[in-house]
Amino acid sequence: MNILIQKFGGTSLSTNEKREKVIEKIISAKNNGFLPVVVVSAIGRKGDPYSTDTLLSLIDRDTKGEEKDLIMCCGEIISSVVLSKALSLKNISSKVLTGGQAGIITNNNFGNADIIKVNPENILDTLSKGVIPIVTGFQGSTENNEFTTIGRGGSDTTATVLGEALKAHSIEIYTDVDGIMTADPKIVNEAKVIKNISYNEVYQLADHGAKVIHPEAVSYARKGNIPIYIKNASTNSKGTLISSEEIYIPNHPITGITHVPNRTQICIRLDKEYNNSNSIFDILKEKNISIDLINIFPMYKAFTVNDNFSDIVEEILKSKNYKFTLIKNCSKVSLIGNGMKGIPGIMAKILNSLDENNIEVLQTADSHMTIWCLIKNDDTNKAINILHEKFNL
Ligand code: ADP
Numbered sequence: 001m002n003i004l005i006q007k008f009g010g011t012s013l014s015t016n017e018k019r020e021k022v023i024e025k026i027i028s029a030k031n032n033g034f035l036p037v038v039v040v041s042a043i044g045r046k047g048d049p050y051s052t053d054t055l056l057s058l059i060d061r062d063t064k065g066e067e068k069d070l071i072m073c074c075g076e077i078i079s080s081v082v083l084s085k086a087l088s089l090k091n092i093s094s095k096v097l098t099g100g101q102a103g104i105i106t107n108n109n110f111g112n113a114d115i116i117k118v119n120p121e122n123i124l125d126t127l128s129k130g131v132i133p134i135v136t137g138f139q140g141s142t143e144n145n146e147f148t149t150i151g152r153g154g155s156d157t158t159a160t161v162l163g164e165a166l167k168a169h170s171i172e173i174y175t176d177v178d179g180i181m182t183a184d185p186k187i188v189n190e191a192k193v194i195k196n197i198s199y200n201e202v203y204q205l206a207d208h209g210a211k212v213i214h215p216e217a218v219s220y221a222r223k224g225n226i227p228i229y230i231k232n233a234s235t236n237s238k239g240t241l242i243s244s245e246e247i248y249i250p251n252h253p254i255t256g257i258t259h260v261p262n263r264t265q266i267c268i269r270l271d272k273e274y275n276n277s278n279s280i281f282d283i284l285k286e287k288n289i290s291i292d293l294i295n296i297f298p299m300y301k302a303f304t305v306n307d308n309f310s311d312i313v314e315e316i317l318k319s320k321n322y323k324f325t326l327i328k329n330c331s332k333v334s335l336i337g338n339g340m341k342g343i344p345g346i347m348a349k350i351l352n353s354l355d356e357n358n359i360e361v362l363q364t365a366d367s368h369m370t371i372w373c374l375i376k377n378d379d380t381n382k383a384i385n386i387l388h389e390k391f392n393l
């Protein structure tokens with residue numbers, strides 16, 4: 001079967017006019033000989049009537065996980081039924097399937113459930129009748145038929161996990177930009193669409209803040225080697241093709257720049273090398289606080305945590321009499337590119353460019369395809385624009 005997964009994000013479904021565009025994409029897939037399997041997000045964004053955030057605002061904070069997931073599943077159910085109705089007005093028959101009905105089985109970690117298997121029979125059965133399955137994104141079901149949600153950005157994951165399970169020809173993710181870009185176009189006006197990019201680079205971009213696709217979604221497609229196209233739902237632009245092909249452009253070490261805001265940097269100085277100086281990491285682990293940008297020396301340790309945890313970490317360090325400095329409101333800027341492997345001078349170029357513009361770098365780290373710089377939140381947009389220009393993105 002020539003299956004094409006088509007996922008439509010919340011902004012792409014927010015008005016009748018936009019839903020008409022979505023229907024055009026579905027019809028065009030059919031006309032091109034594909035069997036479309038449609039995945040939808042909840043309509044709109046925060047503040048819009050049926051968005052997930054709006055639904056969540058109707059309940060209080062201590063609502064238990066099962067019930068919270070039930071209300072969080074409503075947004076996708078609403079948008080799928082609205083789309084199905086709009087398709088039927090064009091004499092296209094479709095059938096709404098909840099995550100569970102689509103065969104997405106998860107554990108019972110409500111709010112952030114893990115997918116344990118996919119039983120695609122129901123989708124295949126629907127397709128065999130010439131009916132288009134419209135699957136509610138972001139959700140699954142436990143073996144006991146309880147609704148679960150699979151975490152933020154989860155509709156992207158629904159699309160790719162189905163793509164893998166159904167051995168789809170490809171996965172199209174429709175959103176409000178023309179594809180994966182060299183930087184967030186909301187930050188860099190000159191950001192350009194990247195025509196071809198590897199799973200590995202996109203995974204890095206997504207994992208370090210570019211919300212255009214969810215990192216877990218990239219992993220499923222990579223596992224099944226299913227190509228992903230990121231496209232604009234309201235234009236006919238070609239978009240970005242994500243595949244296993246690693247592309248190297250001469251003299252172009254950086255593919256894209258992204259960032260994660262609101263990090264707190266913690267630097268611990270030790271007067272003497274005491275044996276239990278690593279106990280701070282055990283305590284953070286116990287408290288489920290994840291850390292990154294970790295630099296360890298015998299007498300010095302640095303790392304970052306989300307700003308939400310800075311007060312807790314400060315308390316712990318004080319109670320242990322550590323000497324430390326703590327800087328809140330930092331931003332982790334990531335420069336990502338396959339082409340940086342073995343090319344000398346990239347870090348120097350980054351540091352010089354930032355220094356020339358009086359942007360203080362608090363910490364750096366690097367791996368084979370990513371360089372991270374910790375700077376202040378307030379410097380982020382300026383830094384990304386400068387680096388975007390310096391590296392000719
Ligand atoms: P959807 O509702 O369709 O899932 P998202 O808001 O999750 O849409 O993702 C699209 C947004 O991702 C864009 O509006 C854009 O501002 C942002 N974005 C961040 N980094 C990038 C990037 N490198 N390329 C494209 N878009 C990006």
Ligand code: MG
Nearest residue numbers: 009153211212
């Ligand atoms: Mg999204």
